[in-house]
Amino acid sequence: MVCSMTGFGRASLLRDGRELTVELKSVNHRYLDLGFRMPRHISFLEDEIRHTLSSRLTRGHVDVFLTYRNTREDSKTASLDEALLAAYIEAAKSCAEKFGLTDDLTVTSALRLPDVIDVANAEEDSEAVTKLLAEVLDAACAELIGMRLLEGQRLCTDLTARLDTVLRIRGEIASRAPLVVEDYRQKLNERISSLLIPAEIDAARLATEVALFADRANIDEELVRLQSHVDAARELLSKDEPVGRKLDFIVQEMNREFNTIGSKANDKQITALVIEGKAEIEKIREQVQNLE
Numbered sequence: 001m002v003c004s005m006t007g008f009g010r011a012s013l014l015r016d017g018r019e020l021t022v023e024l025k026s027v028n029h030r031y032l033d034l035g036f037r038m039p040r041h042i043s044f045l046e047d048e049i050r051h052t053l054s055s056r057l058t059r060g061h062v063d064v065f066l067t068y069r070n071t072r073e074d075s076k077t078a079s080l081d082e083a084l085l086a087a088y089i090e091a092a093k094s095c096a097e098k099f100g101l102t103d104d105l106t107v108t109s110a111l112r113l114p115d116v117i118d119v120a121n122a123e124e125d126s127e128a129v130t131k132l133l134a135e136v137l138d139a140a141c142a143e144l145i146g147m148r149l150l151e152g153q154r155l156c157t158d159l160t161a162r163l164d165t166v167l168r169i170r171g172e173i174a175s176r177a178p179l180v181v182e183d184y185r186q187k188l189n190e191r192i193s194s195l196l197i198p199a200e201i202d203a204a205r206l207a208t209e210v211a212l213f214a215d216r217a218n219i220d221e222e223l224v225r226l227q228s229h230v231d232a233a234r235e236l237l238s239k240d241e242p243v244g245r246k247l248d249f250i251v252q253e254m255n256r257e258f259n260t261i262g263s264k265a266n267d268k269q270i271t272a273l274v275i276e277g278k279a280e281i282e283k284i285r286e287q288v289q290n291l292e
Contacts, residue, residue, distance in 0.1 A: 001240055003292040004151035005029065005060035009144030011136045019069040020132050022140040024053075026148065028290055029061035038066035041121050045133050052137055056145065058242045059292045068129075070121070079118045080111075088113050148292065155287055156237050162284050163230050166254065169277040170226050173261060176269050177219055219261045226257040244291035251285045 005028045012021040034053060036046055049064055089105065096103045111117055233250050236243040255278060262274035 001149055002152045002156050002237055002243055003145070004148045004155055004290050005244070005292050006151055006290060007144045007147035009140040009142070009147065011139035011143065013132060013136045013139075015132060016128070017071045018129065018132055019071070020129070020136050021065075021067045022133070022136045023065040024062055024140050024144045025065075026057070026060040026062040026144060029059060032057055032059055033061040035061065035063045036066075037064070039068050041124060042066065042068050042129060044124075044126055045130065048130060048133060049137060052134075052141065056141055057292070059244060070124070077120050079120070081116055081118065085110060085113070085116050088116065152291065155290055159237060159284060159287055160234070162280055162287075163233055165280050166277060166284075167227070167230055169273050169280070170223060170230075173219070173265075173270055173273050173277075174223050176267065176273070177223075177265065219264055222257045222261045222264070226254060226261075229254045229257065242292045244288060247288045247291060248285070251281060251288055255281045255285075 005026055007024075007026050009024040010022070012019065032054060034050060036049070038045065045066065053062060053064075088110065092103060092105050095101060229250050233247060233254075236247055236250070258274050258277045258281065262271055265271065265274070
């Protein structure tokens with residue numbers, strides 16, 4: 001089943017005082033492009049995330065958001081800046097002696113002084129956090145891929161209907177094409193008859209001109225190739241693999257066939273059908289840009 005590049009997945013897990021939440025948001029992109037937003041102290045998880053997503057996705061820009069909370073007793077560290085505290089104490093003593101103040105400095109008040117205590121996150125247990133990530137990321141990926149598959153089904157239904165429209169237009173062009181030469185023969189004969197008397201008309205020369213026009217206006221090859229491109233697109237839509245790039249190429253080829261038909265046919269009705277076909281091709285192209 002074809003897959004869209006647009007989707008969202010989220011999962012969260014709390015275990016042994018560690019809570020990790022992963023959010024994945026993907027949009028269209030020519031290649032697989034990953035962007036990360038996570039706390040710096042768990043940035044060691046980036047390589048694991050890249051490896052997992054690269055094994056499951058082939059295209060799309062994916063924003064990866066990680067939020068992490070560690071409530072374990074050993075999650076924080078507090079370090080004392082002894083040199084700074086000594087400077088504070090020395091300044092306090094000097095102030096007390098100079099101005100006759102009572103020294104009421106205590107341990108509690110000393111620890112409240114600016115920058116004396118530095119509280120930081122303790123070094124994480126990378127193995128434990130990586131195991132937690134594996135489960136959370138797997139669940140978030142499953143939700144993301146499920147949404148991309150659902151959107152892919154909608155796109156497939158829409159593209160199939162539009163390919164049917166292209167075939168309908170192709171059929172109308174194929175039905176009209178044989179009449180173009182006959183219309184040209186009649187118009188040429190009428191124009192010549194208005195200028196020359198019947199005895200002066202060269203039937204052989206007239207037949208030659210009509211034959212040359214028929215050769216220039218022949219669009220059989222383009223119609224055959226257009227049918228082949230539609231068949232190829234339908235086959236790709238039935239495959240269970242990324243097909244976006246291949247479909248993009250096929251759509252370009254279908255547009256090329258319509259352009260050639262329009263330039264060769266020299267007929268108002270076919271030109272109108274070509275315009276309609278190209279408009280449909282453009283809608284197909286826009287939808288294909290969403291496929292993985």
